[in-house]
Amino acid sequence: MVTGGAGYIGAHVVRAFREVGLDVVVLDDLSSGHASFVPEGVPLVEGTILDTDLVAATLTEHAVAGVVHLAGYKYAGVSVQRPLHTYEQNVTGTASLLEAMARAGVPRIVFSSSAAVYGTPDVDLVTEQTLTHPESPYGESKLIGEWLLRDQARAVELAHTSLRYFNVVGSGTDEVVDTSPHNLFPLVLDALAQGRAPRINGVDYPTPDGTCVRDYVHVADLAAAHVAAARALEQGVELQRVYNLGSGEGSSVRQIMQAAAAVTGVGLEPEIAARRPGDPARIVASGELAARDLGWRNTHTLHDMLASAWSARAAR
Template structure:
């Protein structure tokens, strides 16, 4: 069996690729490289630079590689951007997902893993959110993902396609072997941005909102380490193969940390007291989102390895150092090449 991983050159998708390869699985990657990086995909892994909505290309990939399963990560994910540019988010996350599901069904794909989000819950009335909480997204990002969930469920009911929907909370950290990490240039992930501030790659970090209804006034989130999250997807695929039963699961650890608690952890791990600026809250951001993660632990053979904020921060910090060195080397190499190319012959 071969698995097509859309968005497999992105942050979470690239870790899914590694997780599958580590299990001896065969994978193929499709990514348009709008936010992903070709270097994040192992050189020996078949790679296609393209759009998930290109039905002809996807159909050729399915036929050529005998694809039986798809793990769909390709999406736009920045909440404030979705508020400013809602139609582009519905295009990328909903319309293109509809196309991918249709192509999968038409060409005999048996199982479909969908990368969803806790943003579908919006601002629930409970602190710990389980899968029975009624969705109520408050931003276009969450709505675009929820609509895709509905489409997948309806398509499965009509065709027999089996699926797993994984709603995950805030993703952070990096592959412990430094094979992959968060490389998106303008990423807004709190831990990544804080680590960059600690390394002097940013002059400061801004806290958006200090008047939220939380213990210290800043947003509270459930942070899940990215390799653990990838493992959850691998386990979900195994479950579908073994049982044929559809899944809807939260992916989180079941505890939350405020923005200030995260910043304190980054300062302690890095040993740097970087500047913090306090600003107003961003539109579309709920005050708190914490997973009730009982279901994923009871249904899957999932054993998180990195359920520790200090470990997650340490990995993220190591990755930012690695990326900084790599960018510096690439820039210096480019400058040396440019100088050589313009040098006049004697």
């Protein structure tokens, strides 16, 4: 079962499972997902993970062997204004899911965590040993979700791992597009498509071109990591408690703008704005542990990422 399987990332995970011949059922309340993102032939149960009885019934009815848990409230900035909602969706929701899994006897889970658990790390390359210091209710809720899995595994049979993402971009199919109003790629591509100049917030950071550097991972590569983790757990492989899904290399905001202009053919000069409070100069993560244990790596170039996002946007 993929919770949040009608969302941008979840729909790619569903497709990745289907590509290797594994059946999937989706549970999604469609608060930010889209029923049209779920492939034909995949059962979609419309409901919330807060409904423990519904989740347990779905697990039992579909003879679920394991869960990939992506459902949750994902907007870090907005979570500061909506902390109680964020905790309800991400913490109470995860506890409800784990209760339902225990009732139904489902012993495996891959959890969608986040790089937000690190806050603003003071290192050039983030590893799984980097100290966690979340700076938003969203980041805190994801870290608590990891703790819930750890503690539940002490009480019942539960094989688990958590995948900490950085910036997820691109599309693996024109049928699924990132519709977030907060993510950089949709903001840049929407601006170019509408003839508006995209915005760069801050050009005086201590980086090679003065703009923030981030780690970008293609959504199809990310989906493949979930499948690899789920299959490893099913085969009895003892995985680490957490894995970073990072490329080990960063791209600056200005590089994103230049690549977007090359892909779209729209050469609007970016608007320069002031820094946003709290934006760190650089966050890049090592994916070495995931490469070792899951055989995972980021296979797409920055051009690939933008070209696939642009294609999906045009097909929308």
